[in-house]
Amino acid sequence: MDLLKGTLDMLILKAVSLGPLHGYGVLLRIQQISKDRLEIQQGSLYPALYRLEHQGWITSEWGESENKRKAKYYRLTTAGRRKLRTEAENWNRMADVIAGILQSKPEEV
């Protein structure tokens, strides 16, 4: 399943909210949580990470990976945590509304 437009940022924030991750880790984490049901363009991941960092939702620092390599780790900032919360609320509200619309039956209209 392809990603809905505009949802990648929210998923990245969610992924790093569970603990610092490098870019590849973000990819794996999203695939793992979604049980491989979501397909993420690997190339589009990094521009999104850079954008989120530039906006101050996440910060990065260099660390060591599981197999002893230097990797850049991303972590959620306080502002990012707030952002994630409002984004999630918005999303849920929107999903409810859309689900409600889609489930409506002729007699309810």
Next chain:
Amino acid sequence: MRLWNRVQSWLRAIVGRSRIESEMDAELRFHINAFAEDLVRSGVPSEEARRRANMEFGGIERTKEECREARGVSFTETLLQDLRYGLRMLRKNPGFTLIAAFTLALGIGANTAMFSVINAVLLHPLPYPDSHQLVLTFLGDATGSSSRSSYGIVDYLATRENQKSFSHFAAIGLGQNSFTYIGAGEPQRVRGTPATGEFFAALGVQALLGSTFNPASEAPGQPREVVLSFRFWQSQFGADPFIIGRSMLLDGQPYSVVGVMPSDFHFGPRDNDEIWPLLQLGPSEVRPPYWIAPFGRLKAGVTRVQAEADLSRIAEHEQHLFPKSSYDRVSIVPMKAFLVGDSRIALFTLQGAVLLVLLIAIVNVANLQVARASTRERELAIRTALGAGRGRLIRQLLTESLVLAAIGGTAGFALAQLGVRAMLTLAPDALPRMSEVTVDSRTLLVSSIFSLLSGILFGLVPAFRGSGGGIGMGLKSTTGSGQPAARHRLLAILVVAEFSLAVILLTGAGLLARSFERLLSATPGFSPQHLITVQLALPDARYPQESQIADFYRQLLERLEALPGVQSAGISMSLPPNLLALQNPFRTPAEPIVPGKELHAAEEMTVSPGYFRTLGVPLIAGRFFVDADRARSDQILIINQTLARQYFPNQDPVGQRLQTGDADERSPWETIVGVVGDVKYQGLDAKPESTIYVPYFEKGWTSWSREMFLVLRSTSSEAALMPAVRETVWSMDKQLPIASVRTMDALLADSIGQPRFRTVLLGSFAALSLILAAAGIYGVISYSVVQRTSEFGIRIALGADLNDLLCLVLTRGAKLALLGVAIGAPAAFMLARFMSSLLFGIAPADPLTFVGVSGLLLLVALCACYIPARRASRVDPMVALHYE
């Protein structure tokens, strides 16, 4: 926090650009490696894993570009990239860069220099605190018809006591601007402005040493005070720190030095050796003469209109007290506006002119750019093919232009410094406040704006054209002759624009030059060659009696005329061309005195009998004065032709009578004994005025003759003659200063300093525009000849006449030039109307100037086109056909 993050990431992006780039590399490499390792772990062979990891990741360069953009810094990076690229392109074409930068430097430099003058003269406030509050006051009347007048003593005193508008009210005396100072050594004439007690307080300035005047000393009988300028203190007293309280002799009177002003204080020209003796004014029985120039500092919140009403009330009261006088209104003029005077029009004209030069320079550079664009078309097409957007290309071309403009602007700023220095050396007095002209931060700012704007202007034309071409077009045409028709049209438009701008400038310059020529050939009313002038002043203290003064001058003139080399000598209160000392009312017997009605004014001056002969003023009727006239009991005078023509038309004026001075029935009637030719005392460009001459020994007039100009007609040079003159004067009075020794030729030259300044300046701007326009049309016609080489080759091969080809090219040039002239002519006419007040003796629509300028431009265009035209007619058909 978020903002800070942003700034940090932005800063990091600029400062550590390469570090960020390598980090990005490392991060992406890590991703691909980790992915590949995972694949290997799941059983894919390592070669295959690497290939698949790379493939699934997608275009790595595109990702990087997107990352750069996501970081929000691509603008700066692109800019740096464009800058580097632009510099490289400019370095690769040193010829183009040099010519373009030099052209721009000329335009920007001339503009910056001109702006420095405007900045200092018109924009800078006067060098006093809150100088906008300083205003001058003038007497006038309700009709507003009579010109502004200075104050009389009664007006000044009444205003000082009763005014409510000023925090400080002061005045300077106009009667005297130099004093005889006897210190150590020869007696000297020093510059000095008599000023009232509040003079310095009103200007808001403090003394460097001692204090300024004590206002209480302003009453007559109080000790006389004098304040020195810094320069005077240094040159005359060797910067003596104990100068305060010392006494100095001025015009034979002891003055006590109360203060020394700071070196940056000036009232009038900067850096002047000057003194300010306290002007003490006591009550007066009469209102005229009007020789006091008052000024004041407006109280906060008082408007000019309120102040005018306040002071008019006082003037009205004085008019009631002195019913024969007519001034009952006061008008107020800001001090700066008064000082700057009418230099505004000249300055705006010049700045406008120099802006046109810049425009022409810009057009020329745009021209070069467009021509060069042909060689760059392929480069641009390739870049477009590789994915550069139109906006990106425009930005890059613009950056390149801005780099060029910056180079030109920097050089121009340097040129401006030289230009300003040259102007100050050549014409230090050409404008009021000229001594304050410097190149400052505001000038620098304006210069940068000029550069930026020109960069954008000449960058935009080729940028839009350059980025507009289709890809295929540029790639296919290997010789770069794609869209030649469109390009030719653009180039032609630019050349036409240049010529229309040049026609405006040349017309302005032509009109000024013709005026100046008229001014030079204007007859001053006498023969100015071989005349030497000297200022003399007999102090009150040692010459209290009129007879002493008259005796002194008679003897002096006798002795001087006996000197070898002196043909004749004379004295006068006023001197041509612009050293008029007095204007006085007069009436003829035919005109009764009507209260409140102004009499006519005439230039009136005392002269010696030999003055006319010395200057070479012709006698029209009657006779000159003679020494024997001193014995007469009645009063006599000589009038000039203008007065004779105006007030005694169709009559013999000799033997007729005039009353001079303020309207008063009891004044004596004076008999006209002669009529002489008109002499200009108010500038060569002024209309001839009525003039009345009185013998210096006439009763009541001799005391006016303390300060006189001595005029000598001599066959020897100034340097050869002056020692004998000095000796003669000092043999009669050892304490008399000999001041302002000038030749009449020098006085004449000084008097036309302003018109000369603007004529030379506008003339050089026009010459510059002519050269640029010539270069422009040469470039364009050459370019079109090169483009049409094969066409010419074919024509020649088919037997075309070489002269026909020559004509073909020349006609094209002439057409462009004429079109430009036709478009520019109406604007030139508008400029001529605007500057009509600067013209003398010619109409703004002077046909000779307009025809001459058009002819000149056409001629220049033809000359500039001749070289490429000859080239066209010499084309070798074989070479030409192989050319493409």
